[in-house]
Amino acid sequence: MIPTFGLRTFGIAAACVVGAAVLGVYDPAIAGIAALFAAGFVLATIHPGLVAAYLALALPFGHWHPQVIGSQAPALEAASAGVALGCLTRIVSSRSPGIRLGGADAAFALFFAGVVLSGIGPVPKGAWAHDVVFWGALAIAFRTSSRAMRSGRSRALFLGGVAVAGSAEAIVTIVQYAQGASERFSRLGGAIVYPQPVGTLENPNSAAPFLVLCMLLLAGRALAEPGGRRAVVVTVAFLVGVASLLPYSRGGWIALAVGLIAFSAVQRRVRYLIGTLALLGGLLVAAIVFGGTFGSRITSVASRHFSDLYGFRLTLAGRAVHLLVHHPLTGTGVFHEIGTYAGRPSLATHPHDLLLGVAVFFGIPAALGFLGVLVFAFRGSIRAALDGSGGIRAEGIGAFAALAAFFVNGFLEYQFWNQSMAVLVVLALAYAVALGEPDAAPSSTSPTIAASMPAEAP
Numbered sequence: 044m045i046p047t048f049g050l051r052t053f054g055i056a057a058a059c060v061v062g063a064a065v066l067g068v069y070d071p072a073i074a075g076i077a078a079l080f081a082a083g084f085v086l087a088t089i090h091p092g093l094v095a096a097y098l099a100l101a102l103p104f105g106h107w108h109p110q111v112i113g114s115q116a117p118a119l120e121a122a123s124a125g126v127a128l129g130c131l132t133r134i135v136s137s138r139s140p141g142i143r144l145g146g147a148d149a150a151f152a153l154f155f156a157g158v159v160l161s162g163i164g165p166v167p168k169g170a171w172a173h174d175v176v177f178w179g180a181l182a183i184a185f186r187t188s189s190r191a192m193r194s195g196r197s198r199a200l201f202l203g204g205v206a207v208a209g210s211a212e213a214i215v216t217i218v219q220y221a222q223g224a225s226e227r228f229s230r231l232g233g234a235i236v237y238p239q240p241v242g243t244l245e246n247p248n249s250a251a252p253f254l255v256l257c258m259l260l261l262a263g264r265a266l267a268e269p270g271g272r273r274a275v276v277v278t279v280a281f282l283v284g285v286a287s288l289l290p291y292s293r294g295g296w297i298a299l300a301v302g303l304i305a306f307s308a309v310q311r312r313v314r315y316l317i318g319t320l321a322l323l324g325g326l327l328v329a330a331i332v333f334g335g336t337f338g339s340r341i342t343s344v345a346s347r348h349f350s351d352l353y354g355f356r357l358t359l360a361g362r363a364v365h366l367l368v369h370h371p372l373t374g375t376g377v378f379h380e381i382g383t384y385a386g387r388p389s390l391a392t393h394p395h396d397l398l399l400g401v402a403v404f405f406g407i408p409a410a411l412g413f414l415g416v417l418v419f420a421f422r423g424s425i426r427a428a429l430d431g432s433g434g435i436r437a438e439g440i441g442a443f444a445a446l447a448a449f450f451v452n453g454f455l456e457y458q459f460w461n462q463s464m465a466v467l468v469v470l471a472l473a474y475a476v477a478l479g480e481p482d483a484a485p486s487s488t489s490p491t492i493a494a495s496m497p498a499e500a501p
Contacts, residue, residue: 147420166404248455359394378403423442424478431483
């Protein structure tokens with residue numbers, strides 16, 4: 044049986060798949076991008092509960108930006124656009140009298156309105172068009188997923204996708220770490236470590252927090268699982284957590300420490316918190332005393348040449364504020380600052396701060412909108428962690444820890460330059476918002492096919 048929409052919509056989806064196969068005769072890259080788009084459209088039309096899971100599974104493709112008809116075609120942009128079109132098709136086909144927006148939806152809409160408004164500013168119009176498509180698709184995916192993931196089965200499917208994507212990223216990172224072990228070195232007191240594993244995310248400061256978020260979300264799920272299934276989830280989370288240490292990203296290490304502390308603290312058991320602090324303290328001492336390049340990287344934070352090593356970040360913040368004074372509503376869409384970091388010339392393409400980055404690229408209204416989404420997500424995760432029961436409480440603990448890690452990492456990095464990180468964050472925010480809803484269903488430990496899921500109202 045074809046669920047929900049019948050043969051006409053399914054026929055359109057099938058035509059997309061056939062079209063992607065035909066395009067493969069002319070250009071495999073076009074076929075791949077078309078397949079990602081078509082798969083997103085098909086799954087979103089089948090059931091909204093599959094949207095978050097599909098986008099999670101597509102995360103490892105975030106680095107793939109093939110040339111299609113003379114311009115770059117980001118893979119995740121195509122997957123997100125397909126999902127958005129599928130979601131809109133469902134809404135139109137349902138003949139609903141209107142679309143209901145919650146507080147988190149309205150905040151995301153404000154953020155997206157800022158992205159659209161930024162086109163009035165000095166941003167290159169090609170980059171602006173990509174931003175509108177990408178963030179517009181994610182706005183639709185956010186609204187759809189934050190409702191669908193009130194279902195325990197939808198959340199289980201999403202976290203299954205996170206487990207697959209996180210494991211793939213962890214394996215690539217571990218392999219890169221092993222391959223570079225023989226030639227790895229540090230200099231300038233550990234400020235520079237080379238080579239650093241980057242996974243598929245192109246940068247160690249993106250790979251590390253990506254793995255941290257995956258690990259914490261899975262750790263919350265592990266608390267909800269019984270017996271043998273818990274052991275499997277714990278094993279995957281441990282693998283991903285270990286891999287998050289390997290890119291030598293101090294921002295990633297700080298995010299991991301904050302996430303683990305939050306994970307323990309929100310459980311309101313003092314012995315858990317004390318045990319976590321003792322473990323982190325022991326690892327810190329061991330890294331400094333015996334850790335080689337790890338120890339050098341950590342101790343470089345206290346270097347006597349701190350201003351030479353890290354003054355560039357203060358320069359970036361000042362430059363960002365200067366740009367905002369001149370373009371407060373639209374931002375500038377671009378950011379370029381050349382300076383000296385660790386004794387060598389460096390080019391920064393973002394301010395190394397999340398909210399400053401959003402404001403610089405899309406304007407202050409967009410930054411306020413995104414901050415509002417964060418507030419609703421934190422509220423949902425805290426409500427689930429403190430007031431939920433069973434699986435809802437367990438997943439709320441993981442969601443709160445992941446958001447805490449992301450928020451702290453946002454003071455050190457602008458994560459949204461990387462599309463894989465951006466999509467994971469949006470999905471985690473939708474997940475946290477869903478957990479805090481009064482009608483959120485308990486976790487399901489045995490997800491089934493989409494046809495068995497309850498229908499989703501617009």
